[in-house]
Amino acid sequence: MSRLRVRHVTGYHYGGEVTQSYNEARMLPGSDDGQFVLAANLEISPISSSHGYVDYWGTRVNSFEILTPHDRLSLTATSLVEVVRRDHAAPGLSWDDLAPAARASVDSVEQLQQTPLTEPPDELREIARAAAADLDPCAAARAVCREIHDRVAYLAGSTGVQTTAQEAWAQGRGVCQDIAHIAIGALRSIGVPARYVSGYLHPDPSFPVGVPVTGESHAWVEWFCGSWHGFDPTNDLDIGERHVLVGRGRDYTDVAPLRGIYAGPSGSRLFVEVEITREA
Numbered sequence: 486m487s488r489l490r491v492r493h494v495t496g497y498h499y500g501g502e503v504t505q506s507y508n509e510a511r512m513l514p515g516s517d518d519g520q521f522v523l524a525a526n527l528e529i530s531p532i533s534s535s536h537g538y539v540d541y542w543g544t545r546v547n548s549f550e551i552l553t554p555h556d557r558l559s560l561t562a563t564s565l566v567e568v569v570r571r572d573h574a575a576p577g578l579s580w581d582d583l584a585p586a587a588r589a590s591v592d593s594v595e596q597l598q599q600t601p602l603t604e605p606p607d608e609l610r611e612i613a614r615a616a617a618a619d620l621d622p623c624a625a626a627r628a629v630c631r632e633i634h635d636r637v638a639y640l641a642g643s644t645g646v647q648t649t650a651q652e653a654w655a656q657g658r659g660v661c662q663d664i665a666h667i668a669i670g671a672l673r674s675i676g677v678p679a680r681y682v683s684g685y686l687h688p689d690p691s692f693p694v695g696v697p698v699t700g701e702s703h704a705w706v707e708w709f710c711g712s713w714h715g716f717d718p719t720n721d722l723d724i725g726e727r728h729v730l731v732g733r734g735r736d737y738t739d740v741a742p743l744r745g746i747y748a749g750p751s752g753s754r755l756f757v758e759v760e761i762t763r764e765a
Contacts, residue, residue: 486568486569487726488566489687489764490563490564490761490762490764491760492760493564493702494559494757494758495560495742495755495756497557497754497755497756498753498754498756499557499558499753500751500752500753502555502556503551503555504552506550506551506558506749507549507746509743510546510547510549510742510743511540511732511742513525513545514564514566514684514730515545515731517730519570519571519730520567520568520569520729523565523566524563524564527547528561528562529560530558531551533550534549540739542732544733544739560743564729565764568729569726570726571724571725577622577624577710579622583710583711587676587709590709592713596680598673599673600736602649602738603667604650604670605667605673606651606654606655609654609674610674610675612632612671616628623710626672626677626710626714629668629671629675630706630718630721631718633668633671633718634718637653637654637658637664638657639661640658643656644660644662648663650669661719662704664704665704665705665737666737672708677710679708679709680707681704681735682705682706683730683737684729685700686728687728687761688727688761690727693763696762697761700759700761702757703728
């Protein structure tokens, strides 16, 4: 078990005075299988009242509005989470049993349909089928994710939040969001329900205690093969004690950390800072 403190600062510098803004933030983790939230707090500047709720996909959301003039919006999410090693050895279903089991659950059947961000090109569909050949669904899903890890290079800043799986695949590179979208599209194409997961990853496997390190928001996948299994295709590893889960959805659009609309000048600049500290 590890105890991780995450400090995530994000927001916008506007190109002038904004008269009002309406926003949603998905930045606070919730207790889940494999993690327990000891504390979580969101500070909003300018000061605003906020309404918290859990969305359709089970993600904590803070909805807020600012009706006073401002030229900067800043959010600071601070969380303390105990994370334990997940069980990745549970037996899975056969292909014959997977299809009816996936259709019987809302959680899984809704993760079979492609979205504009996950729709895979024909080449990727063929690669996924070849990687999955002669394997059971659990082993096939892992093999597909590892194949994608080997074929798509991680390169920070190479894509944007609107980049599709097809575009990132054609480039052969992307960030964790793109690699997750590619993996999800490939898994769905062979009949394995797969969902997008957002959160944080402590970047240092040596886990220095008490030393803050610079991190970033991270994305990985979960697939259903009788139960849900998490895997990080960007780093080719099972979800473990360095991962803190914030939200799940069909793709990035369901779990964007901050989204909203505002009245004011057209220009804005996003800023993001993530710091992660192992405390135990």
